Amino acid sequence: MKTKILLSLSLIFLYLFVSSQSVTLEGRQFKLNGSNFYPMIMNFSIEKCYHLTTQQYFISSDHSYGPTNDLENFDQATCDIQIQNDFNHVATMGFNSIRIAGFYPTYVQGQGLMFRFTNHDLSGSTFVPLDPLNASDPGMLSILPMYNHILSLANSAVNTTTSQSAPLKVIFIITGSKSSYDATEVTAWNNFLDALSTYMATASNTNALWAYDLMNEPCYSFSVEKTKEEACTMFGGWYDIIKSNDPSHLVTVGSCGRSDVFSADPAVLKLDFISLHYYPEWRDVLEDRTQSVIQDRIKTRSVNELYWINENSPMPWIVGETGFTANLVDANNLDWKTRNLHGTLADQSNYAAYSLDAVCNCGSSGYSWWAYQDVHYCSWPPNPPPLFCSGTNDYAGNFFGLLYWDTYPSTASDKPAATHFPTYQPIVNGSCPVDRTPLYDPNKLYYNSNLYPPNPTHEVTRTLIDQNGNPIKNAVVACHFHIGIDQFTNDELYDLFYTNTDDNGSFTALPMDYTFPYNTDALWLTKVVISAPGSERLKWDWCPGCVVLPPSPLTLKKLDFNYDGVLQNQTLTASTFPTNYKGWNTLTLTNVDIQTGFAGNFTARNEVKVNSEFHAANGTEVHLYCQPQVFSNCNDFQTFLMQRQASSLSANSANDEKQIEIVFDKITDAFISIFPNPNNGIFTVQLHDNNELNKIKTVSITNSIGGLVYSSMVNNSMVELNLSHLSKGIYYAKIITGQNAEIKKIIIN
Numbered sequence: 001m002k003t004k005i006l007l008s009l010s011l012i013f014l015y016l017f018v019s020s021q022s023v024t025l026e027g028r029q030f031k032l033n034g035s036n037f038y039p040m041i042m043n044f045s046i047e048k049c050y051h052l053t054t055q056q057y058f059i060s061s062d063h064s065y066g067p068t069n070d071l072e073n074f075d076q077a078t079c080d081i082q083i084q085n086d087f088n089h090v091a092t093m094g095f096n097s098i099r100i101a102g103f104y105p106t107y108v109q110g111q112g113l114m115f116r117f118t119n120h121d122l123s124g125s126t127f128v129p130l131d132p133l134n135a136s137d138p139g140m141l142s143i144l145p146m147y148n149h150i151l152s153l154a155n156s157a158v159n160t161t162t163s164q165s166a167p168l169k170v171i172f173i174i175t176g177s178k179s180s181y182d183a184t185e186v187t188a189w190n191n192f193l194d195a196l197s198t199y200m201a202t203a204s205n206t207n208a209l210w211a212y213d214l215m216n217e218p219c220y221s222f223s224v225e226k227t228k229e230e231a232c233t234m235f236g237g238w239y240d241i242i243k244s245n246d247p248s249h250l251v252t253v254g255s256c257g258r259s260d261v262f263s264a265d266p267a268v269l270k271l272d273f274i275s276l277h278y279y280p281e282w283r284d285v286l287e288d289r290t291q292s293v294i295q296d297r298i299k300t301r302s303v304n305e306l307y308w309i310n311e312n313s314p315m316p317w318i319v320g321e322t323g324f325t326a327n328l329v330d331a332n333n334l335d336w337k338t339r340n341l342h343g344t345l346a347d348q349s350n351y352a353a354y355s356l357d358a359v360c361n362c363g364s365s366g367y368s369w370w371a372y373q374d375v376h377y378c379s380w381p382p383n384p385p386p387l388f389c390s391g392t393n394d395y396a397g398n399f400f401g402l403l404y405w406d407t408y409p410s411t412a413s414d415k416p417a418a419t420h421f422p423t424y425q426p427i428v429n430g431s432c433p434v435d436r437t438p439l440y441d442p443n444k445l446y447y448n449s450n451l452y453p454p455n456p457t458h459e460v461t462r463t464l465i466d467q468n469g470n471p472i473k474n475a476v477v478a479c480h481f482h483i484g485i486d487q488f489t490n491d492e493l494y495d496l497f498y499t500n501t502d503d504n505g506s507f508t509a510l511p512m513d514y515t516f517p518y519n520t521d522a523l524w525l526t527k528v529v530i531s532a533p534g535s536e537r538l539k540w541d542w543c544p545g546c547v548v549l550p551p552s553p554l555t556l557k558k559l560d561f562n563y564d565g566v567l568q569n570q571t572l573t574a575s576t577f578p579t580n581y582k583g584w585n586t587l588t589l590t591n592v593d594i595q596t597g598f599a600g601n602f603t604a605r606n607e608v609k610v611n612s613e614f615h616a617a618n619g620t621e622v623h624l625y626c627q628p629q630v631f632s633n634c635n636d637f638q639t640f641l642m643q644r645q646a647s648s649l650s651a652n653s654a655n656d657e658k659q660i661e662i663v664f665d666k667i668t669d670a671f672i673s674i675f676p677n678p679n680n681g682i683f684t685v686q687l688h689d690n691n692e693l694n695k696i697k698t699v700s701i702t703n704s705i706g707g708l709v710y711s712s713m714v715n716n717s718m719v720e721l722n723l724s725h726l727s728k729g730i731y732y733a734k735i736i737t738g739q740n741a742e743i744k745k746i747i748i749n
Contacts, residue, residue: 093422531556
């Protein structure tokens with residue numbers, strides 16, 4: 001048996017060098033200056049402004065923040081005072097971090113990346129083109145210092161209650177505009193991220209930066225749905241670019257949770273942590289939000305997302321957004337202004353308290369509220385259309401804030417919900433309050449989020465298994481259904497809800513006519529889409545009058561990639577699928593029998609545990625790796641393509657579209673080892689790769705505060721270094737190869 005074990009003492013979650021005051025991760029725990037750090041994040045909108053008369057570019061707090069629905073200031077100096085007052089109030093409200101919304105470029109087809117600046121009189125916008133490849137580009141030279149300027153103001157935040165310095169850590173959203181993200185656009189974003197991360201790595205206020213948020217909600221940002229391979233490749237490329245330039249800071253994505261599993265699947269993305277966006281939901285018309293039982297249901301229903309992401313994300317996660325719409329208008333008066341509010345101010349306060357505990361109890365590593373202050377984006381009717389209104393039905397979205405609109409930041413302007421944040425302590429005080437049982441129960445919100453009654457004529461019940469015959473639990477089933485015809489417009493009406501498979505892999509998809517009971521003959525499922533983390537995707541689409549699913553069990557090829565992976569009671573042969581097994585943090589092997597002809601890898605960041613009854617026969621090739629980064633390998637997804645099993649539809653046939661985007665065959669990871677480690681300053685750096693053309697290009701060594709102590713050009717698979725003249729301590733080696741870059745921790749003693 002050929003067994004290779006590579007272990008590193010004191011492996012950490014992030015393979016990075018740590019600059020002073022950077023936020024890092026150790027397992028699921030964020031750290032700041034060596035102490036535990038629980039991010040409490042406020043979502044805050046920055047306005048990019050252009051003065052039509054003075055022709056000056058400047059940044060301001062959102063025009064709807066503050067005492068009016070207009071910009072109060074028109075130059076950078078006075079805007080800084082307003083931003084600083086707002087940041088101070090964010091700190092005073094109990095938040096230690098801030099997520100900057102609205103401050104990112106826009107991609108325009110045929111023109112490239114643009115930065116949109118709001119005209120100072122709100123009359124429209126001025127667009128500035130960006131050329132990240134040109135070091136003298138006026139657009140880039142204008143906006144890059146703005147990023148650093150925001151960091152400077154965040155660094156200067158003060159808790160006005162205690163008069164103590166309370167610097168805020170900053171997350172920047174990189175992109176969020178709806179687009180196709182085709183090859184040309186992705187290249188443009190690659191160039192922008194390269195320039196931005198290079199700049200941010202050495203910016204004067206880089207210590208205030210916490211993380212890059214690569215995309216705000218992929219489920220809404222992709223105008224053309226991507227396969228999991230495409231999403232993996234795109235996000236992985238962005239991650240590598242940032243880390244090669246700025247390894248001190250973290251990378252995340254603002255995930256939609258369950259609805260992202262069909263494309264931007266958390267199990268295939270290359271990130272440091274996931275930022276989950278989840279909000280309370282109700283069924284309009286069916287549910288009266290003035291009733292306490294409905295408010296309780298809204299809260300309980302929202303926890304489904306927390307439970308799902310904690311069960312299925314292989315990486316640590318935080319809540320990147322949650323919120324609740326409420327204002328001073330009495331929610332009992334459900335007129336055009338208030339009909340879409342989540343509830344009253346008291347309901348918002350109750351939700352804030354409930355969500356703080358639920359998020360912590362469900363396993364999150366941080367919390368974030370949307371948003372800082374109520375805004376005036378949408379009105380009814382929109383005449384003239386507001387500058388930032390996304391739709392006339394979006395009026396309720398104005399009321400997510402913790403401050404009333406048209407007020408200065410002060411405790412007097414805080415809504416009741418704001419009182420819960422200054423004293424909150426992230427202590428687990430109970431279980432995740434999800435409404436589920438191990439087996440399917442139609443009365444549990446986790447499986448039937450809208451509590452639809454049984455519909456035996458049109459419901460579909462099936463069981464889902466993986467390629468080894470094991471039930472797949474927590475798979476996501478999107479149930480699209482026809483609910484009738486509008487009697488006034490004659491339009492077809494549809495609805496959608498998600499359900500999950502239980503521990504036995506079972507689910508029930510059903511339609512319900514909750515709005516138009518006069519036309520019950522018009523009820524039917526129109527589309528069912530099924531996927532699970534790390535699996536292929538099944539879709540049965542648009543059968544007029546029915547969706548015909550094959551009988552149980554339905555099979556999805558799937559690789560279990562979890563935070564702490566487990567492989568047990570398995571016999572692995574030459575034909576076994578898959579041949580590579582990973583755990584984000586650890587991987588435990590128990591009762592595993594490896595037979596002649598099998599060749600595969602077992603990999604984790606921190607520890608590969610081999611328990612009793614682990615047998616490998618002669619002729620097998622088994623590798624046990626501990627390495628500082630463990631992700632899905634996008635190259636393994638490319639051999640499976642979309643297949644369409646039926647080219648036409650009829651009332652008695654279904655379209656079975658099987659998008660098998662992922663195959664987990666043998667993975668030939670290229671990785672770098674340093675040995676011995678710890679050492680006395682004399683050590684070897686070696687690249688392990690089946691591709692003989694891939695070589696180490698450069699090796700750079702920095703000390704614990706980021707100072708460069710050694711750098712050399714290399715063109716080999718191995719290099720021996722003698723740095724015995726260096727002082728004892730922790731150092732970081734940045735190794736760039738022909739295909740990748742890695743950061744390795746070195747201990748000299």
